[in-house]
Amino acid sequence: MEDKLNQVLDNILGFLLLEGSYELEEKEESFLVSIDTKDAGRLIGARGESLDSLQLLVNQIMGRLTGTEGFKRVVLDVSGWKKNKEEELVESAKQWGKQVLETGKELELEPQSAWQRRIVHMVISEMDGLSSESAGEGRDRHIVIKPGNQKTNKPTQSEQKDSENSENQQA
Structure with a gap:
């Protein structure tokens, strides 16, 4: 599969006329491609x-x-953007959670x-006294963080939908 993935990436990046390089890291259930x-x-x-669209296409x-x-x-x-964004989201989610607890x-x-x-839902689910749900549709879909303890291992319907959408974007 790695050879096929290299070929697909070479073709797509060449078609887009992008100069640069990429590295593949094989994980247990996925490949991480750092461009x-x-x-x-x-x-x-x-x-x-x-x-997100390029990842879906690949x-x-x-x-x-x-x-x-x-x-x-x-x-x-790409250039560490997603990794940095994930780290920022974790920190932001903690701050948003604290804000809801305080107010x-x-x-x-x-x-x-x-x-x-999905990342925000996971962080909020680990915080006592908070719950989160997704609202809206399509590009307007967003999270509402609420006071109230909903710490459970069972995902809410909105978390389940976000997880499925996330997997579809990445699958």
Whole structure:
């Protein structure tokens, strides 16, 4: 699968006329592809939408090339953007959670992609006295953090939907 993935990435990045390089890291259930290019902004796009779309495309191509057996999800990162964004989201989610605990008032966040909402849901689920749910549809889908203890190992319906959407974006 690694050879096929290299071929797909070479073709797509060449087609996009991007200069740069990439590294593959094979994990148990996925491949992490770290792309380094001077055109990072163009490849990432607004709010990471271009990167999400490219990742979806790569996963669909790989799914067709490999079939269900041996398929591993491909996660793309450009110039460390996604890794940095994940770290920022974890810290922001903790701050948002503290704010809700201090004020006792719900907090509606700006719209986020499914993988970003999933990270926020996971952080909030670990905090006592808080719950979170997704609201809205499509590009307007966002998280509402609420006071009230909902610490449970069972995901809420909105967390389940975000997790499925995140997997679909990455699969």
